[in-house]
Amino acid sequence: xxxxxxxxxxxxxxxxxxxxxxxxxxxxxxxxxxxxxxxxxxxxxxxxxxxxxxxxxxxxxxxxxxxxxxxxxxxxxxxxxxxxxxxxxxxxxxxxxxxxxxxxxxxxxxxxxxxxxxxxxxxxxxxxxxxxxxxxxxxxxxxxxxxxxxxxxxxxxxxxxxxxxxxxxxxxxxxxxxxxxxxxxxxxxxxxxxxxxxxxxxxxxxxxxxxxxxxxxxxxxxxxxxxxxxxxxxxxxxxxxxxxxxxxxxxxxxxxxxxxxxxxxxxxxxxxxxxxxxxxxxxxxxxxxxxxxxxxxxxxxxxxxxxxxxxxxxxxxxxxxxxxxxxxxxxxxxxxxxxxxxxxxxxxxxxxxxxxxxxxxxxxxxxxxxxxxxxxxxxxxxxxxxxxxxxxxxxxxxxxxxxxxxxxxxxxxxxxxxxxxxxxxxxxxxxxxxxxxxxxxxxxxxxxxxxxxxxxxxxxxxxxxxxxxxxxxxxxxxxxxxxxxxxxxxxxxxxxxxxxxxxxxxxxxxxxxxxxxxxxxxxxxxxxxxxxxxxxxxxxxxxxxxxxxxxxxxxxxxxxxxxxxxxxxxxxxxxxxxxxxxxxxxxxxxxxxxxxxxxxxxxxxxxxxxxxxxxxxxxxxxxxxxxxxxxxxxxxxxxxxxxxxxxx
Numbered sequence: 001x002x003x004x005x006x007x008x009x010x011x012x013x014x015x016x017x018x019x020x021x022x023x024x025x026x027x028x029x030x031x032x033x034x035x036x037x038x039x040x041x042x043x044x045x046x047x048x049x050x051x052x053x054x055x056x057x058x059x060x061x062x063x064x065x066x067x068x069x070x071x072x073x074x075x076x077x078x079x080x081x082x083x084x085x086x087x088x089x090x091x092x093x094x095x096x097x098x099x100x101x102x103x104x105x106x107x108x109x110x111x112x113x114x115x116x117x118x119x120x121x122x123x124x125x126x127x128x129x130x131x132x133x134x135x136x137x138x139x140x141x142x143x144x145x146x147x148x149x150x151x152x153x154x155x156x157x158x159x160x161x162x163x164x165x166x167x168x169x170x171x172x173x174x175x176x177x178x179x180x181x182x183x184x185x186x187x188x189x190x191x192x193x194x195x196x197x198x199x200x201x202x203x204x205x206x207x208x209x210x211x212x213x214x215x216x217x218x219x220x221x222x223x224x225x226x227x228x229x230x231x232x233x234x235x236x237x238x239x240x241x242x243x244x245x246x247x248x249x250x251x252x253x254x255x256x257x258x259x260x261x262x263x264x265x266x267x268x269x270x271x272x273x274x275x276x277x278x279x280x281x282x283x284x285x286x287x288x289x290x291x292x293x294x295x296x297x298x299x300x301x302x303x304x305x306x307x308x309x310x311x312x313x314x315x316x317x318x319x320x321x322x323x324x325x326x327x328x329x330x331x332x333x334x335x336x337x338x339x340x341x342x343x344x345x346x347x348x349x350x351x352x353x354x355x356x357x358x359x360x361x362x363x364x365x366x367x368x369x370x371x372x373x374x375x376x377x378x379x380x381x382x383x384x385x386x387x388x389x390x391x392x393x394x395x396x397x398x399x400x401x402x403x404x405x406x407x408x409x410x411x412x413x414x415x416x417x418x419x420x421x422x423x424x425x426x427x428x429x430x431x432x433x434x435x436x437x438x439x440x441x442x443x444x445x446x447x448x449x450x451x452x453x454x455x456x457x458x459x460x461x462x463x464x465x466x467x468x469x470x471x472x473x474x475x476x477x478x479x480x481x482x483x484x485x486x487x488x489x490x491x492x493x494x495x496x497x498x499x500x501x502x503x504x505x506x507x508x509x510x511x512x513x514x515x516x517x518x519x520x521x522x523x524x525x526x527x528x529x530x531x532x533x534x535x536x537x538x539x540x541x542x543x544x545x546x547x548x549x550x551x552x553x554x555x556x557x558x559x560x561x562x563x564x565x566x567x568x569x570x571x572x573x574x575x576x577x578x579x580x581x582x583x584x585x586x587x588x589x590x591x592x593x594x595x596x597x598x599x600x601x602x603x604x605x606x607x608x609x610x611x612x613x614x615x616x617x618x619x620x621x622x623x624x625x626x627x628x629x630x631x632x633x634x635x636x637x638x639x640x641x642x643x644x645x646x647x648x
Contacts, residue, residue: 035164037127054546061527070558071526078530083481084139089638090554096449105129149204212383233369254311259364312366409436428458438464447474456480459500526559582609
């Protein structure tokens with residue numbers, strides 16, 4: 001048995017029996033392969049349930065334009081672990097898209113864990129980083145909708161560790177990754193290998209799909225007057241050498257003209273040939289039928305018979321014919337033989353096994369293609385998929401094999417200039433360019449989605465959401481979580497307020513000649529700070545301000561525009577219920593509660609108030625159907641390690 005950690009040994013006598021059993025169970029069941037890291041298991045468990053996190057609205061730092069009656073967008077100041085704990089109690093299962101750009105664990109003292117900067121010489125640097133992310137990703141998982149997705153930026157060095165961690169937190173949910181080139185000039189190392197790429201890992205719940213792009217209908221035409229209607233030409237070749245795919249290397253013939261078309265020896269046909277299969281099976285009919293049954297598509301002969309292969313028209317004088325092999329080899333030697341039309345590479349070579357076949361055969365120019373009819377294309381397949389790589393803004397990129405949605409992004413240096421233009425200084429280290437996040441969200445979100453970034457940094461995600469809303473008239477909402485990053489040397493530093501919130505405020509107002517954003521486009525936000533209370537002290541220390549903000553976020557999905565003032569505050573309204581909060585329960589308040597259902601056209605009340613049992617009884621005696629809850633009950637809901645439930 002491995003020697004326990006020294007710190008754990010010191011506290012072993014102080015552990016309770018359940019805690020000792022917890023440690024033993026973890027040791028006995030821990031996996032020996034896969035991802036493991038050092039963790040103080042007891043400290044981990046206590047951290048998850050140590051206290052209650054409550055939101056407190058800061059009206060003077062919020063952005064509340066005229067006409068704003070409730071905030072749909074949130075900026076939360078505080079440790080993002082605490083922010084996620086709060087959101088678990090208010091937004092469980094409500095967030096469709098999460099994008100984060102976490103610290104990369106480079107050793108450059110760019111992130112803090114347990115109140116300490118983690119440097120390159122820290123013995124437990126990787127374990128601390130994994131534990132740091134594990135705690136946060138585990139909470140984030142509970143926030144996603146059934147078709148939600150999380151996109152995580154990471155550098156090359158830490159990608160492998162993070163992927164293993166993501167596989168553990170989101171088992172079976174890996175979609176893949178996107179590759180982003182951070183800069184055009186290389187930072188060549190001594191090994192002459194340049195690190196200029198980063199990655200965006202994509203993990204999603206079952207029914208998620210990128211938006212894609214509707215297939216360009218203009219590519220569907222009908223030059224041969226096919227009765228089945230318009231069709232699009234699809235490539236007939238696949239990038240395999242003929243020595244590897246023997247059964248897909250063969251000539252094909254146009255049955256109407258009799259012209260022959262050679263197979264590219266470096267990129268053979270996509271479809272097998274029944275004739276070739278029969279030849280390879282040496283007349284064994286059972287083997288032939290077994291081979292045909294194993295095919296996942298029609299043979300080339302079947303496709304030709306169904307007239308799903310298009311042979312391009314050509315003039316008779318363009319057709320090549322060689323009476324002898326010597327004539328054919330002579331033409332090949334001088335580079336005048338049959339060639340690929342675009343690449344100008346030879347289709348016939350002296351070393352090919354079928355070279356003799358082409359003597360005295362009419363060889364047509366051009367390349368056949370498979371016909372994909374618009375009417376036969378399933379609705380879901382009429383969308384082009386997202387490319388796995390992100391091209392530069394001015395990069396000339398084509399893909400002849402398959403139609404892709406090509407995401408585009410500026411390089412990393414552009415992001416720094418964007419912040420300088422907005423705030424007048426280099427206010428944030430290593431920001432991501434707006435075009436990158438906007439491109440990702442344009443494919444991952446729908447117009448009414450809620451987007452979360454709990455490593456919000458400079459607030460780029462918020463600006464991306466605003467721009468997308470302005471472009472498509474969407475009603476996307478965003479939650480940004482950021483810390484102050486204050487230190488003993490800079491106790492007044494507040495990155496969340498002075499960079500993230502300030503950036504969003506200036507973007508909404510308009511800057512550098514750019515138009516701002518209206519309330520309808522999401523041009524507002526609530527600024528919320530976090531207060532942490534011991535669970536036993538909630539009833540004494542929690543305020544009406546905490547309760548109003550929390551209940552509004554949980555039940556209405558919005559934040560109030562001002563702190564709670566009235567004795568009765570309406571929080572949310574459902575089809576047949578009204579949720580209200582009372583700070584006192586005097587006769588005047590009770591009488592006002594009694595008439596609320598009639599005033600709002602609902603059947604019942606959900607009342608948060610002091611003395612909830614007495615309030616419910618008083619209302620019931622007067623014929624009002626009501627559920628009454630204590631302040632402590634609603635404030636601690638969802639913060640006990642269990643998933644939050646929605647009241648109402």
